[in-house]
Amino acid sequence: MAVYDNIKGIEEEIIKCMKCGNCQAVCPVYKETLSESGVARGKIQLAAKILKGEAKYTPELYKKFDLCLQCQACSANCPCGVKAHKIIMAARAELARQNMLPFAKKAAFNILKKPGLFDFGLRLGSTFQGLAFRKNASGMSPRFPIGLEMRRVVPALADKPLRSELPEVNKAPNSRKKVAFFTGCVTNYIYTSVGKAVVDVLNHNGVDVIIPKEQHCCGAPAIINGDIETGKAMAKSHVDIFSKYDVDAIITVCGTCGGTFEQKYVELLADDPVYEAKARAVARKIRDISEYLVDDLKVNFAKLGSVPISFTYHEPCHIGRGMGLTRQPLEMLTKIPGITYKPMKQPNRCCGGAGSFSLTNYDVSYQILKKKMADIQGTNTNVVVTGCGSCRMQLEDGLAQEKMPHKVMHVIEVVQMAYQNAKEKPAATANKEQTKASQKSGKTKKAS
Amino acid sequence: MSKAQAIEALIKAIGKENVITEHEELVCYSFDATADMPSQLPDVVVTPRSTDDVVEIMKVANQYKMPVYPRGSGTNLCGDTIPLKGGIVLRTQKMNKIIEIDADNLVAVVQPGVVINDLNTAVAPFGLIYPPDPGTVATATMGGSVSECSGGLRGLKYGVTKHYVMGLEVVMVDGTVASFGGKTVKNVTAYDMVKLFTGAEGTLGIITEITVKLIPAPEAKKSMLAVFNKLEDAGNTVTEIVRSKVIPATMEIMDQVTIRTVENFAKVGLPTDAEAVLLIEVDGIPEVVEREAATVVKVVEKNNGNIKVAKDDKERDGLWAARRAALPALAQMKPTTVLEDATVPRSRLTDMLVALQNIAKKYDLMIGTFGHAGDGNLHPTILTDERNTEEMKRVHQAVDEIFKTALELGGTISGEHGIGMAKAKYLPMEFGEQGVEIMRKIKRALDPENLLNPGKMMG
The missing domain is CATH 3.30.70.3450 (Alpha-Beta Plaits)
Known part of the structure; x- marks a missing residue:
């Protein structure tokens, strides 16, 4: 039984919890609230009540399950291997089925289901954002309450979405591989430079990049909030879209999007006779950009140009614990010549962003963010590198509010800088190197 | 005098924000880390911020005859924080200040809600440690760990919690505040009340401040x-x-x-x-x-x-x-993990291990045993499924026999987890009725109406 279709599907996970409370040691929400309902153990016992049919579906119950970042620290730290974050999602799904989703969220997810409308809204937003937001040095703040905290600093929407700026097919000069690129909403509408960096770096490595025009939101906001019906519709749509392309890999630049394609789609469509196999085939091709460059292309980063920055790294929860990519981003960054890495105290502690969590629980979210800011402050760097657009928005808000000078960059933007700085070398050598590299990785492809 | 009135009085005494009555929250305080225990909703959960708050809470509890269950992180393994008879769960999590680190006298003074690891992090720059290290150091509170007298992996050389508690401030059931012990290594002034309240599992008073001994970290x-x-x-x-x-x-x-x-x-x-x-x-x-x-x-x-x-x-x-x-590996084998802590003199370790193997065979159960061999404290871990009522019957029989064997070998029924609800019925086996009665007299003297953690240890 698919785990999110019926709370029964998660019974074995619930029963496995021995209530030891070890999750208290790592749950960022618990550290702030010190409340048993804030931590996985409490939530699992509430889920057990739902399972036994003893729970009343109240707004209070909804709020308990809403107060979770899905950072997966509990699951990673659980001595019994309980997938606590999945139990919480299954409970959210059950509550959504019982019509407990707040109106605003339901309405938002309905729009997600209609990609055309969502795209239209955000394009309109880009034109008219000046009406609702005032610009300040580091981004924009709301002019009046629109469901956002007034003090919050949010990035401006890009003038033009990435996918309307770049062509659908981006051929590399020495083409040897072909990938599809799932941009994700944040890269498409806000940080378009990240998408351009992906195309640039991949083209440099002889990889053609196809950006399917039909793609839309991966559906993570709906799925994480329990709107499984919307999630399934979006899963099927993307499985269809990406199955059409005969590519070596599907590239993502956000752990949440990547994890949704790689894990959630398979879970959501597990019982579907048509889509299960298709979803698995798509999932197998999913590569975060760092994973693709390090493990598949085996790029020699030490040979790139110098990037003389001193940076610290924030590991996005869904890149590290979600997709299991703890090694690749740093392996890539630290090999770049001239660069200095200064680890913060807990690079893999959640920044408190967690998508819509920071909208609905801003106070807790900000307290968690403040700890991250203190960790960043302690590193004596001026750049924070991360691998997720949603973390980046959160970090930028914190840096602006705490008046810290740091700049936030996506890992691929740093790599792009290394390529740009290498370009200054004589062109002939660079070309030779590239051909060599392509021959080499042609061999490794078979092995993988 | 109704419960509603008592809750009103609590709100008046310590503020609305420190009194929880929402059903969904109460569910989260109806259990602790102990396997195979009933759960029970409290009527109210209170969050004192100071000793004064605790005094006010005890006055209300006393006036309305509401039982009080002190609770830290709820990680104990004997059902000690389950509010068995309803009433007030008093959670100390927000009394979590380290009041003083006195490196010259090798002591620290803490509030009960301080997490053990946080104390160790705070004393590390002084080159000192607080040695008791139960498996839950990263989550358990000092108050809970003193109340359970928890042990850990270093018992043989460094002893257990009671060897480090030098002074306590305690709020009695009627709201009286008393301090016993202090910073001096030597202190024989009258009864050793510090030892009495240490390991009393919250049945005699509410611990509100703890003075502990620190030692130099081994090089x-x-x-x-x-x-x-x-x-x-x-x-x-x-x-x-x-x-x-x-x-x-x-x-x-x-x-x-x-x-x-x-x-x-x-x-x-x-x-x-x-x-x-x-x-x-x-x-x-x-x-x-x-x-x-x-x-x-x-x-x-x-x-x-x-x-x-x-x-x-x-x-x-x-x-x-x-x-x-x-423990993680064993716990993943089956849904329910019944973890005991029967303890024998070190010289009888082999006998106990052999006996455990025989008990597993006799009751057809899977028992994995690990533990602190140096101090004879073993953790026979029975792997089962609480939904299987027939097997659970055999589990209970096996547990009875484990304790009987430990006592026969000159040991004790609990090395470090405490008695609580889980082992209360075995006390006469260890002390005889007359021994238990002496303890009951102490309990009655300090808590005549049985308002402090009722249903635990002395019943």
Whole structure:
């Protein structure tokens, strides 16, 4: 039984919890609230009540399950291997089925289901954002309450979405591989430079990049909030879209999007006779950009140009614990010549962003963010590198509010800088190197 | 006088924001970390911020005859924080200040809600440690750990919580505040009330401030893993190491069931045909550590063991990985994990381990045993499924027999988890009715109406 279709599907996970409370040691929400309902153990016992049919579906119950970042620290730290974050999602799904989703969220997810409308809204937003937001040095703040905290600093929407700026097919000069690129909403509408960096770096490595025009939101906001019906519709749509392309890999630049394609789609469509196999085939091709460059292309980063920055790294929860990519981003960054890495105290502690969590629980979210800011402050760097657009928005808000000078960059933007700085070398050598590299990785492809 | 009035009075006394009555929240305080226990909703959960708040709460509780259950992080293993008879759960999590670190007198003064690890982090810059290290150091509170008198992996050399508690401030059931003990090493002034409240499981008073002893952190340590083909050899090794005047900080044992489960789960390189392994760590001054380690190697080899000494921190982590995986690995085998802490004199360790194997056979249960061999404190871990009522019956019979055996070998029913609800019925087995009655008299004298953690220990 698919785990999110019926709370029964998660019974074995619930029963496995021995209530030891070890999750208290790592749950960022618990550290702030010190409340048993804030931590996985409490939530699992509430889920057990739902399972036994003893729970009343109240707004209070909804709020308990809403107060979770899905950072997966509990699951990673659980001595019994309980997938606590999945139990919480299954409970959210059950509550959504019982019509407990707040109106605003339901309405938002309905729009997600209609990609055309969502795209239209955000394009309109880009034109008219000046009406609702005032610009300040580091981004924009709301002019009046629109469901956002007034003090919050949010990035401006890009003038033009990435996918309307770049062509659908981006051929590399020495083409040897072909990938599809799932941009994700944040890269498409806000940080378009990240998408351009992906195309640039991949083209440099002889990889053609196809950006399917039909793609839309991966559906993570709906799925994480329990709107499984919307999630399934979006899963099927993307499985269809990406199955059409005969590519070596599907590239993502956000752990949440990547994890949704790689894990959630398979879970959501597990019982579907048509889509299960298709979803698995798509999932197998999913590569975060760092994973693709390090493990598949085996790029020699030490040979790139110098990037003389001193940076610290924030590991996005869904890149590290979600997709299991703890090694690749740093392996890539630290090999770049001239660069200095200064680890913060807990690079893999959640920044408190967690998508819509920071909208609905801003106070807790900000307290968690403040700890991250203190960790960043302690590193004596001026750049924070991360691998997720949603973390980046959160970090930028914190840096602006705490008046810290740091700049936030996506890992691929740093790599792009290394390529740009290498370009200054004589062109002939660079070309030779590239051909060599392509021959080499042609061999490794078979092995993988 | 209704419960609603009592809740009103609590709100008036300590503020609305510190009084929880929402059903969904109450559910989260209806259980603790103990397996196979009933759960019970409290009527209200209160969050005092100071000793004064606790005094006010006790006055209301006393006036309305509402039971009070002190609770830290709810990680105890004897059902001690389950609000069995309804009433007030008093959670100390937000009384979490470290009041003082006095390095000259080697003491720290803390509020009960401080997490053990946080105290250790705070004293580390002074080169000091607070040695008691139960498995829950990262989550358990000082108040809870003093109330349960928790032990840990270093009991043999460093003792347990009660050896470190020097002073306590306690709020009595009627709201009276009393302080006992203090910062001096020597203190024989009247009854040793500090020891009485330590390990009293919240049945005699509410601990609101704790003064603990700190010690200098050991300069060096050395870890070793010894593998034995015969259980007896492992048991003999444990006693012979101590006979050789070496007191290791840690001397942990794992039986064959545990070894196989750990190896299956974590692939740490344990030989699955071994009957027992010992993880031994000596610590202290570097020269002494070297000498003691050499003695340990000699004793292990003499007793037909195969020993590996960790050369650096990385190898040390490797050896410890096996021990750390013991409970998680066992817990993943079956949905329900019943973890006991029967304890015997060190010299009877082998007898106890053999008896546990026989009990597992007799009741057709899977029991993995690991634990603190150096202090005779074993953790027979019964792997079962609480939904299987027939098997649970056999589990209960096996538990009865485990305790009976421990007592027959001159041991005790609880080494470090406490009595609570889980083991209250076994007390007469250990003390006789007359012994239990003496304890009951103390309980009645201090809490005549049984408002403090009722249903636990003394009933």
